[in-house]
Amino acid sequence: MTVWDRPEPPARPVPLDRERIVAAAVALADEGGLEAVSLRKVAARLNAGPMRLYGYISTKEELFDLMVDEVYAEILPEEQPGDWREALRTLAHRTRQAALRHEWLADLLGGRPSLGPNSVAVTEATLSALDGIADIDTVMRAVETVSAYFTGAIRREIANLRAERATGLSKHDWQRASGPHVTRMLATGRFPALAKAVYDGTDVDAETSFATGLDWVLDAVAAKLTPPSV
Amino acid sequence: MTVWDRPEPPARPVPLDRERIVAAAVALADEGGLEAVSLRKVAARLNAGPMRLYGYISTKEELFDLMVDEVYAEILPEEQPGDWREALRTLAHRTRQAALRHEWLADLLGGRPSLGPNSVAVTEATLSALDGIADIDTVMRAVETVSAYFTGAIRREIANLRAERATGLSKHDWQRASGPHVTRMLATGRFPALAKAVYDGTDVDAETSFATGLDWVLDAVAAKLTPPSV
DNA sequence: ATCGGTAAAATACAGTGTATCGACATGAGA
DNA sequence: TCTCATGTCGATACACTGTATTTTACCGAT
Incomplete structure (x- = not known):
């Protein structure tokens, strides 16, 4: 044949x-x-x-876990940071940037414990950067507090970003004019503090707002690490 | 007939x-x-x-929005708090308690902007409690920072709680022994900082950990509101 | 009494995650 | 070289999802 x-x-x-x-x-x-x-x-x-x-x-959930860990590979900083503050700051910013590249990350962040190799590596790198600056419990509290902050901040940022995109308007316009619902609510006069915030508040871009809040939290951590000489 | x-x-x-x-x-x-x-x-x-x-x-998403706003009715404190710090602390704790009663809230928290009547009322109450203690932009930053913190912290707490429940073990046991995956990873010696944290760290209950981190963040806010006399 | 409009129900559709089962190519043993 | 067991892959199936569309049945008005 x-x-x-x-x-x-x-x-x-x-x-x-x-x-x-x-x-x-x-x-x-x-x-x-x-x-x-x-x-x-x-x-x-x-x-x-x-x-x-x-x-x-x-299970499909496992696939999501794998996806999240895949992104943690992007988050892991390539070089060891100078001090603890730099370490936490970069971790926060790199996570945020990853979430901007992969918006779906915001939906998964904090949703389940991350035990994949990359996320463990990130945790290890973070903890080791904070090693020795205080007792372990304080270090843990610091990491968890900062993580909680940036997890929440990133989620809100992405949520707002999507909402804006859905209306096709800038955040400024969206808050001010477009959301007729918001406008109407404010017009009732029943929410003076909110109205003041919306009308008199300065629009800050998301990154600045993220960085500012982060700095506050880092200041708080610093205060606990090196307690005031009292 | x-x-x-x-x-x-x-x-x-x-x-x-x-x-x-x-x-x-x-x-x-x-x-x-x-x-x-x-x-x-x-x-x-x-x-x-x-x-x-x-x-x-x-749409189903709208139903979720309504559900979230329904829970915000439980979050809205019944009486005006004493000072700004009390206001933010109660907001955080009430949100956490709501999430413990309605665990699904953790999945939705921060997922979309909340514009329902109850959540707007909560925002109004919060902002009005902070009114006057600083310029509006600072107040906004304060509220957003604290919200980001407790959103993230609540999400993590619920995520851990579910993970523990899934294995039927206490957090302690789960971390130490049960998760063979974790145990194996730590046993490799490639994660010394993590191992130290897991083995030498004190187990604190979720509420304390939440409250502590919250206090740190509130301290940070306080520092920005009344800047040190320099 | 009949008609028109409206609100509910039934049906339909395209898609989902996952269990089950049948076929079939591959490697081992004769 | 032929046979048979094995294990992997695809097809099929099921129960369910969110939602669009069609059908039904009622109510009030003419």
Whole structure:
């Protein structure tokens, strides 16, 4: 039987691994948000059937965990920072930047404990940068407090960003004029403090606001690390 | 034709309103988490067809918004607090307690801007408690910083709580022994700082940890409001 | 009594995560 | 070289989702 008679061997499926799966999922999420990530679509990107993925993950939540850890690889700073303050500040800013690149991260941040290799590495790097500046408990409290701050701040920033995008208006315009609901509420006069804030407040860009709040929190941490000489 | 011959008039559908819908949704979420909330199940609780809800909300996300605002009614403190610090502290603690009663709140907190009546009322109350202690921009920064902190802290607390519940173990045991993954990682010796934190750190209960971090942040705010006499 | 408008219900659709099952290519043993 | 067990992949299936569209049935007005 000649080659011409024999059919080609059936296309062996492209070998898969978690890395490829996570990359596909991240790409989908970057393009269309978390809700664009379905196991079927991820699998389709890899020329595979949906059920194929269950050899690598056993639930969709696990895929999200892997995605988050993938992003933590971007967050891990490449060089050891100078002092503890620099370490915490960079951690915060790098997390924020990662969330701006992958907005879906804001939906997942703080949603489940992160135990993947990259996020553990980030934790290790952070803790080691704070090692020795105070007792462990204080250090832990410091890290947790700062993390809580930037987690919350990032979430709010992304939430606002999406809301603005949804109306197609700048934050300024959105607050002032567009949201007829807000305008009407303020016009009732029942919320004087809020009205004052909206009308008399200065618009600061998100990054500055983030950095300022962060500095406050870092100041607070500093105060606890080196207590006032009393 | 006697009464006996005449059939009963067809059961007119129970009148609906948003309040009832939201209450049903909240009940479902309290029992089974956010993912237990489906429009079909909510409607079923009200003896209605699923499509009936679309007269009151136009999307599931809107239902979530209503649910969040419903909880903000619980958060709004009944009496005006003494000073700004008390105001921010109570806000934080009341939000946390609400999240402990309605764990699904942690999934929604900070996810979208809250513009409902109750959450606006909370904002108004908070801002008015801080009114006059500094210029508006500083006040705004203070409120946003504290909110970011407790949003993030609450999210982490609930996330940990769920993780513990999933393993059926206490946080202590979970960290120490149960998570074989963590144990193995620490055993590699590649994460000395983390290992130190896990093994030498004191376990503090979530509430204390929350309150401590909150106090730090409030201290930071205080420092900005009444700058040191330099 | 009939008609029109409206509000509810039924149906429909495209999609989801995941369990189950059948086919089939591959490596081992004869 | 043939057979058979094995394990992997794809197809199928199920129960469910959010929501659009169509059908039904009532009410009030003519």
